Amino acid sequence: MNIKEIYEKFDAIGSLTFATINEGYPETRIAHFFAHDDEGLYFRTMYPKPFYKQLKESKKVSVCGLYGSTEVGHGEDGLPSFEPGYTIRVTGDIREVSLEEIKDKSLNRELFDLGVKDVEKYPAMRIFVLYRGKGEVFDYDFECEHRDHKLLRTNFTFNGFPEKVFSLEVKDGCIGCGRCLEGCSFKAIEKIHGKYVIDRRRCDVCGDCIEVCPVGAIGEK
Ligand code: SF4
Ligand code: SF4
Known part of the structure; x- marks a missing residue:
């Protein structure tokens, strides 16, 4: 913009x-x-x-x-x-x-x-x-x-202000259970080439995916 x-x-x-x-x-x-x-x-x-x-x-x-x-x-x-x-x-x-x-x-x-x-x-x-x-x-x-x-x-x-945007991501410890995708009511998680990916533009940072992840694989990018 x-x-x-x-x-x-x-x-x-x-x-x-x-x-x-x-x-x-x-x-x-x-x-x-x-x-x-x-x-x-x-x-x-x-x-x-x-x-x-x-x-x-x-x-x-x-x-x-x-x-x-x-x-x-x-x-x-x-x-x-x-x-x-x-x-x-x-x-x-x-x-x-x-x-x-x-x-x-x-x-x-x-x-x-x-x-x-x-x-x-x-x-x-x-x-x-x-x-x-x-x-x-x-x-x-x-x-x-x-x-x-x-x-x-x-x-x-x-006008050159430093860009730093908070977002969540799926980390390497993900075991691919898919619970985060099922639990995200914002449709912010996709499975792309076998990996779960969070779309920052759609993510409310509501925390539901963090709550359901069994291995704590979701955190700040
Ligand atoms: S924090 Fe909420 S909106 Fe963002 S990916 Fe997780 S469940 Fe979806
Ligand atoms: S809930 Fe956790 S382990 Fe399961 S697919 Fe999502 S990030 Fe990976």
């Missing part, structure tokens, strides 16, 4: 959760990205706010949101149920951007113009760009209403 596609996924949600660290504790608040270009994703806050201070201190932020119904339903068995949708998150490095830089932006003029207008109306407003980051789109359809599997993850990085 490129930055424009990432922005559009966030923009479809609108209000997002922004997380920083404050005196060693995570702290969240609601904000949004208002523009994008090749340099990254842009957001704003006012400099008297603790959010601004935390951003300036850490120079990092983590953002997430959910597209679709936020309601937690309950099935006949009383367990939670969710309508299809997606979550998206990004974590990365930020820097403050001057009003002059924003005025000079030539791409996405309309989006940046709105930012300029907002700063002119609220002089304490300050703008940041998330200039490199990594993240994931977690597209879920737990009842398989639109496809034959529950989950599709899409991982991304941009």
Whole structure:
């Protein structure tokens, strides 16, 4: 995914959760990205706010949101149920951007113009760009209403952020019993050329395969 596609996924949600660290504790608040270009994703806050201070201190932020119904339903068995949708998150490095830089932006003029207008109306407003980051789109359809599997993850990085993705794999100790494949309700395990393989994009890391494996052959990649 490129930055424009990432922005559009966030923009479809609108209000997002922004997380920083404050005196060693995570702290969240609601904000949004208002523009994008090749340099990254842009957001704003006012400099008297603790959010601004935390951003300036850490120079990092983590953002997430959910597209679709936020309601937690309950099935006949009383367990939670969710309508299809997606979550998206990004974590990365930020820097403050001057009003002059924003005025000079030539791409996405309309989006940046709105930012300029907002700063002119609220002089304490300050703008940041998330200039490199990594993240994931977690597209879920737990009842398989639109496809034959529950989950599709899409991982991304941009502007050189190091890519490190958590995933599970079947290790060499596998004895080929097939219990993991039978037990995976996400259809994330396949038998390919006699070997059991976990598809990271479909895997929820629910742990069911780890629970049923008789020889402890499934672990972090
Ligand atoms: S962790 Fe869950 S989703 Fe992933 S392969 Fe194992 S059983 Fe399937
Ligand atoms: S349950 Fe364990 S031993 Fe059996 S096929 Fe899966 S990984 Fe191999």
